[in-house]
Structures are given as structure tokens and as C-alpha cells.
Amino acid sequence: MSGLVLKLSPKERVLINGAVIENGDRRTRITITTPNANILRLKDALHPDEARTPVRRVCYVAQLALSGDAAEAEARQQLLTGIEQLSQVFLDADSRRTLDAASQAVTEGQFYQALKSLRALIPREDRLLATAAE
Numbered sequence: 001m002s003g004l005v006l007k008l009s010p011k012e013r014v015l016i017n018g019a020v021i022e023n024g025d026r027r028t029r030i031t032i033t034t035p036n037a038n039i040l041r042l043k044d045a046l047h048p049d050e051a052r053t054p055v056r057r058v059c060y061v062a063q064l065a066l067s068g069d070a071a072e073a074e075a076r077q078q079l080l081t082g083i084e085q086l087s088q089v090f091l092d093a094d095s096r097r098t099l100d101a102a103s104q105a106v107t108e109g110q111f112y113q114a115l116k117s118l119r120a121l122i123p124r125e126d127r128l129l130a131t132a133a134e
Helices: 054-067 072-087 092-105 111-118 121-133
Strands: 004-008 011-017 019-022 027-032 039-041
Touching: 004 039, 011 072, 019 092, 039 054, 039 111, 054 072, 054 111, 054 121, 092 111
Parallel strands: none
Antiparallel strands: 004 027, 011 019, 011 039
């Protein structure tokens, strides 16, 4: 049997297709066999107050789409617009590949993959903002 295997720590919570599931008192392994299930570990989720920078705001939109808290069509448009704006700032080849991958994922309705790609830009954004503040 194949699928996504989640290894959950005690009391860890995960969002699966809009339902929050909390693990019990022991480590657990869960196999998700449903293709294209929307899954987000809540420890990895951005809190709305953390979405203060351009990359984090775009990540937050992807997270809302993934959790079902935003309409897919509206989220897709906001994500593509946000990715386009980020592409005007992140000009290096690696960032371009990351943004292209995120854009492709959004176009295909793969919001988790888009979120995963976009999160890779957060450390770069942090460095850019730290340099600008100096």
C-alpha cells in the first residue's frame, strides 16, 4: 500500500481535508491513501499575525486555500498575483525556479506543493529584510 505516511508526535495536530485531527498520548504513524488530500501539520501553519512580509502573505493565502478557508478560484488568482510580484524582487536563478514551481503548482490546483515551494523563499526574504534594515 502506498501513500503519504505521517508520523505524529504525542498531541500533535494535523489538518486533513478541513478536519483537525489530534494525536493521542503516543507517537503514531498514519498512512493517507486518498490521492490529492489536503494535509497541513498545524505546527507548520502560519498564524495570521505572522503574515507580515510579502512571502509570508503569499504563503498564508496558499495555506488558506489548502485548509479550505478560501475559495479556490479567488486564492488561485491572489497566489498568481503574489507570485508575479515576488518574481520582480527575487531575481536569482534559484528563486526563479522556486517561483516557477509554485506558479505551476497553483495552476494545477496543488496548493500544498505551492506552499512548500514558497516557504523555501522565507529564509531569503529574511536575509533581504535584515540587510535592508542595516
